[in-house]
Amino acid sequence: MFENLNERLERSFQLLKGQGKITEINVAETLKDVRRALLDADVNFTIAKSFTNTVKEKALGQNVLTALKPNQLMVKIVHDELAELMGSTQVDINIEGKPSVILIAGLQGSGKTTFSGKLALLLKTKRAKNPLLVACDVYRPAAIDQLKVLGEQIGVPVFADIESKNPVKIAKDAIKQAKANGNDLVIVDTAGRLAIDEEMMKEIEAVKKAIEPSEILFVVDSMTGQDAVNTAKEFNDRLDFDGVVLTKLDGDTRGGAALSIRSIVNKPIKFVGTGEKMEALDVFHPSRMADRILGMGDIVSxxxxxxxxxxxxxxxxxxxxxxxxxxxxxxxxxxxxxxxxxxxxxxxxxxxxxxxxxxxxxxxxxxxxxxxxxxxxxxxxxxxxxxxxxxxxxxxxxxxxxxxxxxxxxxxxxxxxxxxxxxxxxxxxxxxxxxxxxxxxxx
CATH class of the missing domain: 1.10.260.30 (Signal recognition particle, SRP54 subunit, M-domain)
Structure with missing residues (x-):
């Protein structure tokens, strides 16, 4: 996770290490290299430029030039700004309501169905919830079967209607069943859709309007980089979602989505998928992620x-x-x-x-x-x-x-x-x- 970015940033900070004299020029050179590292990690150019400008202002304002260990002070400033860029504080998921309803949205292949199962397991084990998974992907042939397999694996019931092709009806019927059976949490897994597909976007807007979810989560494949950020903006304009989920962060991802998405859509990252196992879902903590990006580890997690x-x-x-x-x-x-x-x-x-x-x-x-x-x-x-x-x-x-x-x-x-x-x-x-x-x- 973030290995290449970590290596590039570390190399950037070395520019300040061992210098006979630290100058504003040294600091500027270091930050120019930091900006290149961020761009190589697929971070939005405007965000990368704004980030390094802010770090420079803070660095010169905190007397990096006269500090005994200027490279360490620079790392501290960059760390704090990385955490700020990713949202500063952890934002919890809203699971209020009887039942609380969570709507899952995203592109095709982003990992929505697997995430739905992981989220059900996490909230079942850590928040003592009694979830019901809902199969509202009526287009992908194996979607319903996949959700049923995941539900069986984690001991969570799945509501599916193989006769219906209407996701609005399926979602509403599922909520009725949840109320009847005492499920206090409903997770609605929807079909993957492109933001440019007007009919599909209208469909998920109709689902949202019909079930009035307490939480809408947008699932993004981290490996799609900057494209994921652009897509998130388009979905947010239509759905006004509550949070972002980054999947496949364990893969060969450059990290640009994690660093850019908060600034673009102004919505918090709430979860990150870190592996294929059903337990491999972490609550997102900006400061801890900044630790990992800078190679400081993450003992708390x-x-x-x-x-x-x-x-x-x-x-x-x-x-x-x-x-x-x-x-x-x-x-x-x-x-x-x-x-x-x-x-x-x-x-x-x-x-x-x-x-x-x-x-x-x-x-x-x-x-x-x-x-x-x-x-x-x-x-x-x-x-x-x-x-x-x-x-x-x-x-x-x-x-x-x-x-x-x-x-x-x-x-x-x-x-x-x-x-x-x-x-x-x-x-x-x-x-x-x-x-x-x-x-x-x-x-």
């Missing part, structure tokens, strides 16, 4: 993801097992499962300051744990429960059963033993208790 997956009671039980040296391969498997649910592994690593840069050219596959899991699943229940049972002959059997080598098995057992020792040391020092408490503190 990482901890929040951990809090969502790690149960406080389970953490305490695990701590007791570690203290008694009873941590085993079943516990290890459980920890792997929870980490995998937190999202894309490279994305998680990039949230740790400094790690994202170190892993820039390293490909971390989401199946990175597959080999480890295969080895553990090849162990008998007794071996998983009591790792000390695993002698030479057992290691050979485990290697054969998992399609790996004895060296692979030996390496895993060695790493497991080292991890167990480290965890026990942390427990003795009290750090493990604090860490587990923080992870499970929300439950």
């Amino acid at each position: 990482l901890v929040e993801r951990a809090q969502d997956q790690f149960d406080a009671d389970e953490a305490r039980k695990l701590q007791k097992k570690i203290a008694k040296n009873q941590f085993n391969f079943n516990d290890f498997l459980s920890q792997i499962s929870q980490i995998k649910k937190m999202g894309n592994l490279k994305d998680l690593a990039s949230m740790i300051p400094g790690v994202g840069k170190a892993l820039k050219n390293v490909d971390i596959d989401d199946d990175a744990f597959k080999g480890v899991e295969a080895i553990i699943f090849s162990m008998t229940p007794a071996e998983r429960e009591t790792p000390t049972l695993i002698n030479g002959s057992r290691r050979k059997r485990i290697a054969d059963g998992s399609g790996s080598t004895i060296q692979d098995v030996n390496r895993l057992i060695k790493q497991f033993d080292e991890t167990r020792k480290l965890m026990k040391m942390m427990t003795k020092g009290g750090n493990m208790s604090q860490m587990m408490g923080n992870m499970g503190g929300r439950r």
Whole structure:
């Protein structure tokens, strides 16, 4: 996410580092390079120019020229302005009403249906909502089936009417059913449409008028760059939507949409999709995104993801097992499962300051744990429960059963033993208790 922009900005700030004397010319050169970096990231030219002009004014007003570490002060100013550009503060979704109704709009292929499922899961698990998904895409043949599959996957009912080709009727009927069945949230997934298609735009305006949604979200594929921003403006002129959703931010995106869209439509970015998994949806925080763009990581979001997956009671039980040296391969498997649910592994690593840069050219596959899991699943229940049972002959059997080598098995057992020792040391020092408490503190 934003790797190229991060690298270019970092290079720009290097212009101020190690200079014998910092001058207004140095600052101007740095900001010229920052502007180029933003333009290369597909940020709107007017916005990029205005951004660097504002940063220059603030930089010279905050005595960058006389600061002991001018490049660090410049990074701070750029960070604050990036956050401001993306909306400054996080804006919550409006889910008031009985039921509250959320209308999803966007171009074809922007990821609306998948987002609808992700949003239903997020609001179900984090806000204790009882959602109903509504299939109002009557044009794409597989749209209804896709939403039904997602609904089944996350345990959320789906309202669909395969006989009707009228999305207004479908949406109104769905709201009636939601009221009858006690669903307090209705998410209406609509067909993808082009802003230039007058008939389709009139259709979604009619849906909006008929159901009076409490929230309208416009879904944008981040990888379409500046075109996404232009499309957002056209949709906003017709729908006056409440917020923007950026999907596919985990892809090879240049980030221009995230940086430009708030200024163009004057509507907040509310969510970002960060992967294919149903849990891979984050609430958008401008300041945290600015941290990530500048390579500072995002520890707060990482901890929040951990809090969502790690149960406080389970953490305490695990701590007791570690203290008694009873941590085993079943516990290890459980920890792997929870980490995998937190999202894309490279994305998680990039949230740790400094790690994202170190892993820039390293490909971390989401199946990175597959080999480890295969080895553990090849162990008998007794071996998983009591790792000390695993002698030479057992290691050979485990290697054969998992399609790996004895060296692979030996390496895993060695790493497991080292991890167990480290965890026990942390427990003795009290750090493990604090860490587990923080992870499970929300439950």
